[in-house]
Amino acid sequence: MLGNFTYCNPTKLYFGQDSLIGLKAELPKYGDNVVLIYGGGSIKKSGLYDEVMEILQACGKNVAEISGVMPNPTLEKLYEGVEIARAHKADFLLAVGGGSVCDYTKAVAVSVHCKEDPWEKYFQRFEEPECETLPLGCVLTLAGTGSEMNAGAVITNTKTKQKIGHVFADEKIMPRFAILNPLYTLSLPHYQMVAGIFDIFSHICEQYFSGTDDNTSDYIAEALMRSLLVSSRIANADPQDYEARSNIMWTATWALNTLIAKGKTTDWMVHMLGQSVGAYTNATHGMTLSAVSLAYYRHILAFGLAKFKRFALNVWDVNPEDKSDEEIALEGLKAMEGWMRELGLAMTISELGATEEMIEGIAEGTLVLKGGYKVLEREEIIKILKESL
Numbered sequence: 001m002l003g004n005f006t007y008c009n010p011t012k013l014y015f016g017q018d019s020l021i022g023l024k025a026e027l028p029k030y031g032d033n034v035v036l037i038y039g040g041g042s043i044k045k046s047g048l049y050d051e052v053m054e055i056l057q058a059c060g061k062n063v064a065e066i067s068g069v070m071p072n073p074t075l076e077k078l079y080e081g082v083e084i085a086r087a088h089k090a091d092f093l094l095a096v097g098g099g100s101v102c103d104y105t106k107a108v109a110v111s112v113h114c115k116e117d118p119w120e121k122y123f124q125r126f127e128e129p130e131c132e133t134l135p136l137g138c139v140l141t142l143a144g145t146g147s148e149m150n151a152g153a154v155i156t157n158t159k160t161k162q163k164i165g166h167v168f169a170d171e172k173i174m175p176r177f178a179i180l181n182p183l184y185t186l187s188l189p190h191y192q193m194v195a196g197i198f199d200i201f202s203h204i205c206e207q208y209f210s211g212t213d214d215n216t217s218d219y220i221a222e223a224l225m226r227s228l229l230v231s232s233r234i235a236n237a238d239p240q241d242y243e244a245r246s247n248i249m250w251t252a253t254w255a256l257n258t259l260i261a262k263g264k265t266t267d268w269m270v271h272m273l274g275q276s277v278g279a280y281t282n283a284t285h286g287m288t289l290s291a292v293s294l295a296y297y298r299h300i301l302a303f304g305l306a307k308f309k310r311f312a313l314n315v316w317d318v319n320p321e322d323k324s325d326e327e328i329a330l331e332g333l334k335a336m337e338g339w340m341r342e343l344g345l346a347m348t349i350s351e352l353g354a355t356e357e358m359i360e361g362i363a364e365g366t367l368v369l370k371g372g373y374k375v376l377e378r379e380e381i382i383k384i385l386k387e388s389l
């Protein structure tokens, strides 16, 4: 393991069909004024809203609500939520929903007592909060982002067409607890389920494709990918398979809770490209990633050939006999493409609503990060986006 690092993940997880019991155990630890935060109504339809409300009431909480948090939550919505939390003198924030709700809740948590504009401070200057922040918990309904056990929050500014994520350094921004009940994910539409699956896979790839040293994190990453391939195929054929859906949920959490980034520089360019596509199209996060991944990986393959070969051999079981390293690596990407098509993922950005005319703007909005095998030039970004059209 190269470099120096610290590892601390304070999120307490309650996993399984009975995990909502954890909410009863956790809520008494926090103040009485709770803001319940949720999305567009899936939790009302499933009955989860009623169950959570019953527990909040049984714990004697004084509850205000922020509802209608949209996928890819916007800055306008953040301002609205901050006002609600301030008016309620919130002591605790409870997110019930997918990654968007959980991310949004973190953004509210760092903004309620902040005197500055949260967009400028957290999503432009990437500063840490200096003010008091609110503790939060999460009841997760969609497996994908890993937001339930990390300090990341992604907010979209529709005016400037920027979708920006900030991973806060302070562990206080991570959920204090997360309830992971795979049963809650069974009501997801197939489109959201597979988008979440690809998001998980992409998170692992973003951390795997960097470095040339022998690193334990890479072996863990390969194991997570192999598990995901097995469970995603089962869930794709039968979305109601609890065992597969529970494995997917657990994999999602470990794919992005900081563990497999330890000792690594990490890449994240698929996410930077995908987020900018998302800012222009408001498309589902996982689909923006699938639509740009293959063009990006084919582009950088020569710069990280040894790792791409390892990916082909250890994740996709490519037979290396009589093949050059490049042929093996390319065959790995071919196998990945086959799996992606099997799941029915978006393979182009045009099917998500992106057009040739948007390419310049999407490239402009793509942050260039330096941890991967190749630091992209602007022309390379344009080329990758055009190939993804």
Ligand code: NZQ
Residues within 6 Å of the ligand: 038, 039, 040, 041, 042, 043, 069, 070, 071, 072, 073, 097, 098, 099, 100, 101, 103, 141, 142, 143, 144, 145, 146, 147, 150, 151, 152, 153, 154, 165, 184, 185, 186, 187, 188, 189, 192, 196, 199, 256, 271, 285, 286
């Ligand atoms: O709003 P509701 O009605 O709840 O419907 C949601 C939404 O329409 C629906 N849904 C969620 N759970 C459901 C359900 N429908 C039926 N049954 C259920 N059990 O699914 C739709 C999508 O939900 P959303 O929360 O937007 O999806 P996801 O979990 O993929 O979150 C995406 C957001 O997370 C950010 C993305 O950029 C995007 O904004 N990310 C956060 C990360 C982090 N914190 O570390 C990392 C990721 O890379 C990602 O960038």
Ligand code: ZN
Residues within 6 Å of the ligand: 145, 199, 202, 203, 271, 285
């Ligand atoms: Zn993601």
